[in-house]
Amino acid sequence: MVTIKHAVALVTGGQRGLGKAIAEALLERGAAKVYVTARKPVPADDPRVLPISLDVTDPEAIEALAGQARDVNIVVNNAGVLFPSPLLKADPADVLATFDTNVFGPLRVARAFAPILAANGGGALVDMHSVLSWAAGTGAYGASKAALWSITNSLRVELAPQGTQVVGVHLGFADTDMVADIPAQKISPAEVAAAVLDGVENGAAEVLVDEVSRRMKAALSGPVEGLTVSI
Template identity: 70%
Template sequence: MTTIAGSVALVTGGRRGLGKAFVDELLVRGAKKVYATARKPAPSDDERVEALALDVTDDASVAALAERVRDVDVIFNNAGVLYPAPLLTGDLQQVKDMFDTNVYGPLRIAKAFAPILADNGGGALVDIHSLLSWGAGGGAYGATKAALWSLTNSLRIELAGQNTQVVGVHLGFADTDMVAALPVEKISAADAARIVLDGVERGDSEVLVDDVTREIKAALAGPVEGLTVPINR
């Protein structure tokens, strides 16, 4: 389990949407400092928040951040992109770009910051997945989230020896700009962040944020035809 009060956290993609909600909830729970990254960072009115530039697809950018930020003990791999890219008819470059951001980006962060977490006592690494990690219908985006889920499960084993809590977060649709146009039931970003932080502090390895995610995970024991994600609820 990880105590948020007094911690130093890093949230990638932390200046909008779900990332901003994580930043806000970390502050509510008494985090001492939160680094909130973006490709184009904007300053915060809260002195506990330091906005930093980061491109998770750029090795040098990730390395520069790790060199600068040495006091982190909680990391949220939240940065991600969603392009309308069906597997067969979508732009292959967009597919590659999503994998670079959504899969290799979190891996770059994990590799760069694992030694820092170890030096600071272990801490926690939180990866943001999706119900599309298990459910069909998300095209290339869903494929990236399935890959990230697998990556997280392997990182949990590799980081166990340094006492790092690795948390995989699955949720359906948080009410953010990324899915604003989808006609689906959505949970507020603030509620999602609260549920995730509850899980982190309990010591959970996996957090299922909402009912639709729990339904899809339960369907894994059944036929694959039952794994289609319902988007009109």
């Protein structure tokens, strides 16, 4: 269980969409500093926000960030990409890019910041998954989120001895630019951010943000044919 007031956080992909909402919610709850990353960051109005250039597919950039942000005790792995093409028709380069960003990117961040979290008392690692972690029919994106879910569950075990809380977050579609063209019911980024930070402060291992995630999680015990969506 981590207290957000006076905490120092890192949010990847923190200048737009869900990442921006999470960064803002951290500040509203009293975080002392929030590092926010983007491939092309823009200056921030709030002096507590430190924009940093980062591509999570670049190991050297991640290591450089870890060397700079040694005061972090909350890490939110939010950066991601979405290529909705079916697996058999997608450009192989897009499939590889999806896994490099959505799977190996968060793992690189976790590996770089695990020692920092340990040195700062344990802290929390938050991985943003999706209801599509459990649903077939969404190409490389869903497959990548399924892989990240598995990685998060393993990291929870590996980081437990150092006292790091590992939180996996699942949600349906949030109202962000990434899914602007998808005709589906969407929840507000602020609602997602509130659920995520409630989970951190309550010591949760998993956060199911909305009803669609709760239904899909419950369906895992049923026939695999019921675990299908389309976008």
